[in-house]
Amino acid sequence: MAGRLLARGMIAGVFAACLAFLFARVFGEPQVDLSIAFESARDAAAGMATEPEIVSRTVQASFGLLTAAVMYGAAYGGIFAIVFALAYGRVGRISPRALALLLAGAGFLTFVLIPDLKYPPNPPAVGQAGTIGLRTATYFEMIVLSLCVMALSLLVGRRLTQHFGLWNGALCGVGLFVALTALVQSGLPDINEVPADFPAVVLWRFREAAIGMQVVLWGALGLIFGPLATTALARGTTGRRQVG
Numbered sequence: 001m002a003g004r005l006l007a008r009g010m011i012a013g014v015f016a017a018c019l020a021f022l023f024a025r026v027f028g029e030p031q032v033d034l035s036i037a038f039e040s041a042r043d044a045a046a047g048m049a050t051e052p053e054i055v056s057r058t059v060q061a062s063f064g065l066l067t068a069a070v071m072y073g074a075a076y077g078g079i080f081a082i083v084f085a086l087a088y089g090r091v092g093r094i095s096p097r098a099l100a101l102l103l104a105g106a107g108f109l110t111f112v113l114i115p116d117l118k119y120p121p122n123p124p125a126v127g128q129a130g131t132i133g134l135r136t137a138t139y140f141e142m143i144v145l146s147l148c149v150m151a152l153s154l155l156v157g158r159r160l161t162q163h164f165g166l167w168n169g170a171l172c173g174v175g176l177f178v179a180l181t182a183l184v185q186s187g188l189p190d191i192n193e194v195p196a197d198f199p200a201v202v203l204w205r206f207r208e209a210a211i212g213m214q215v216v217l218w219g220a221l222g223l224i225f226g227p228l229a230t231t232a233l234a235r236g237t238t239g240r241r242q243v244g
């Protein structure tokens with residue numbers, strides 16, 4: 001059963017990644033091109049030599065982006081399937097489709113939205129080379145802390161639900177999540193390296209496209225994996241009945 005779910009999760013992840021690639025190709029890549037043009041003009045004005053292009057922009061925006069998206073989607077789809085298998089039957093009487101959507105929403109919230117609210121994605125020409133280590137470390141710290149906050153809030157909310165009912169327990173869990181998220185974000189350093197003359201519209205639209213790509217990826221993953229998991233679970237049940 002776990003093998004079937006894992007394979008279906010990876011398939012769902014690949015299809016979701018292809019949809020996310022199309023979204024990024026239409027909405028994200030134009031903003032990347034504008035950012036690169038800004039960076040090139042700034043370097044030229046400063047008398048700096050243009051860096052050699054190891055991989056052409058045509059390849060980066062097409063096959064390179066698609067390959068990265070597919071690999072990313074397959075990995076996330078496999079992990080998603082494993083989490084689904086662990087959660088199914090342990091979070092109440094909920095259908096596979098509903099559980100898949102619930103996990104997809106939780107994954108987007110934990111791994112994308114909360115970290116990006118603190119450290120939003122930036123296009124080329126934004127960020128200094130000397131701080132890339134700090135920026136990478138703080139971003140992954142935010143992801144880990146977001147995951148811990150989500151897990152703690154779910155445990156507390158579930159425990160409170162047993163004593164105060166589903167509605168009150170859920171509200172307490174959500175409130176705890178919001179409070180802990182705000183506390184964690186306030187404790188991490190702010191990083192602002194956007195050049196003063198960088199076009200605000202390009203920055204905003206790039207961040208919109210980056211978030212939108214993740215919405216498409218996680219939403220499609222949940223919607224596609226749900227029916228596939230339902231079929232796999234139904235076949236598994238039928239097989240056990242025949243054996244019995």
